[in-house]
Amino acid sequence: MLFTSIIFACFFTVFFLLHWCVFSGNVRLQNLLVLAGSYLFYAWWDWHFVFLLIGSSLLNYLLGIGIYKTKNEKYRSLLLWIGLAQGLGCLLFFKYFNFFLQSFTGDFAALHIILPLGISFYTFRTLSYLLDIKHRKVEPATDWVVFFSYVSFFPSLISGPIDRPGLLMPQLVNKRIFNSAQASDGLRQILWGLFKKIVIADNSATFTNDVFAHYHTLPASALLFAMFLFTIQVYADFSGYSDIAIGLASLLGFKITRNFNYPFFAQNIADFWRRWHISLTGWMTDYVFTPLSVYFRDYGKWGLTLAILINFTLIGIWHGANWTFIFFGFLNGCLFIPLIIRGTLNKKKKVQQRPFRTFLNMAGMFLLLMFTFLIFRADSLAMAFDCYRKLFSVSLFSAFPITEKVNMAAALIAIIIMFWAEWKQRDKQHALQIEFVQKRPVRMLIYYGLVCFILVFSATNITDFVYFKF
């Protein structure tokens, strides 16, 4: 059930009416509805894995209570390790087992394992829940419905954002009151997410998929253009999904974690990762990088570098079982080294003071991203290096064919609109927060313009969200 499908629209309409019109005022019934809706949403893809979700939720619920109530520190640690072993064990089995088998034993008779949708996302939720209880940052859920709903909350179940228990669980406990302004803002954010996904990401995908499938027969210029488009496609796809997820949660009265903060306006790599997939980088910073940097603190800049390299390699591995992702993460870690040496890792650059320098930094950063995202996109490291090699050829200046010209033109126009709107709105949560436009007809014109743009120029082939496979 894709967020962009008509079946989801029907599902959510019914869900919304039940949530606010039938069960309004009774938070437990609303939570039961959230839980049932989430399991239905998940079962639509494959009902077998609902049992894994329920089992994981049940175990972590009991472990959370156990960790909280136990006074003995060793016993608390043991319970935590059981939880970590279960979460990471499932991830290792479903996501990485075949990869390790093939990489280290060369055994190609791998098991036929289906990756449960969203496992990386909900596992990280349960892990942060246990870790936060262990560190006494949160108290365990007393109501199982609250915890099960927290783990399986459908707007962010499949592709995040990865919500922390401290943010989402209190909202599940407290009484929800319908807020018209929040709901309207949610609708606007959904519209902006659809625009990014359907017009930009899917139209770009038509071209990039074709180029990466036949890159060896196409000129380097086509590859370079595909790299440019793919960088934007990943952003439009994933941030579009996150916008829709946040918008849906807003419609239900929830405020969930922001996942993107206009990453293409980043001034350097550290700034970029503070703005890109914020819920994952935040999670990794709190539970991996910070403990590691404390552990290595005696080694100064070397220790910091090591902590960052481990952290980013793990972020790479989180994305999937492929050497490309591992190398992607490691490479991003390496890009931090100049900042560590100069001692500017945590310094935030002021955007407004030197506009030309700001623009140059952003352009340079974008160029760097184009080259690193090539590894992210490639099927193998060999393909990635082959693409890099191909870029240094005379065909870089050759013309290349574009089959879907209108779609491409639409995508490029939409990209310009997106960059312009997001730059103008960079201090807002999303680009469609346009309350500053005083005249209501002008605002309506903007909304209708976007709807028409989506209807007229949507891509013919709707692709799955890129982050579904993670």
Added chain:
Amino acid sequence: MTKPVNKFLLKALLFALPVFVLFELMFRLGLWPVITNSGLFDAKVRHIKQQHVGDIKLMAIGSSITLYELKSDLVKQNFDIPYYNFASWGIQVSDMRVVLNDYVNEYHPKYVIMCATLGEFRGAANESYLNYFNTPRFIRNNLPEYFYFKNYNSIHQLIWRKYFEYPINFDRWGGAPLTIKRKDINRKMWDAHDVFPTRYTQANYIALDSIARFLSAKGVKFIFAQAPIKKSYANTPLYQQRLQAHFDKCRQIIESHGGIYLNYYSTAVFTDSLFVDQYHLQDAGARIFTTEVIGNLKSIIK
């Protein structure tokens, strides 16, 4: 229902209403209904409904080759039996398996004829056909808009198809003429030399096998006619070899399930002047082709 929720729902409905009305107006009064991503299948479905096609004896199925090259008037002159050409542009053999599964049960044919060339074995299956046939009949018949959303045909593509692509004028039996003046022939398409086989070819062979088995099980006689190809296509020994391998493969599949395999690949009869591109015949060429097919069918169709 609380007052703020009511107000919000009303505002959302009022916002959506003009979009919905505009879309319905365009859909019902302006543009053709869109059912799949194929440029023509949607139009063919509409034609089938308009012609009130009931039970038929001879069913033609396939892509543009069957659509353009099997001349309905000649078929009707020679066989006084219920006949309809269900072919639509761009369809692959894998898609035909999906289409036939439904059409055979609905129209109960005794004979199914498929005129095909290499093009039907080159591409991937299109999920839209499956979407269409998996949808409840009521929605299929009454709410074709559903497919617009489900398959995301963007409006600019509908406009492009309707006003800028080669117009399709069906005859009463679902066939269509193809006549392009020599001076108007697209040089690029004329000189094109499609790669064959592709990575989808094997899947299409499997689908052909499945079709032949399915029709045999249903007691329907399956006739596969290999359509002519322009002489210049097989201009190297390698391509001649590949073409022969394709013919042999199709023959083996069809005949193993009791079907009839006919091959009209003849560069002597179908000279280049009869083509509009590497596969498609001009109307004059199509009449020669249909006449030859009918000659063979006379001993098969009782």
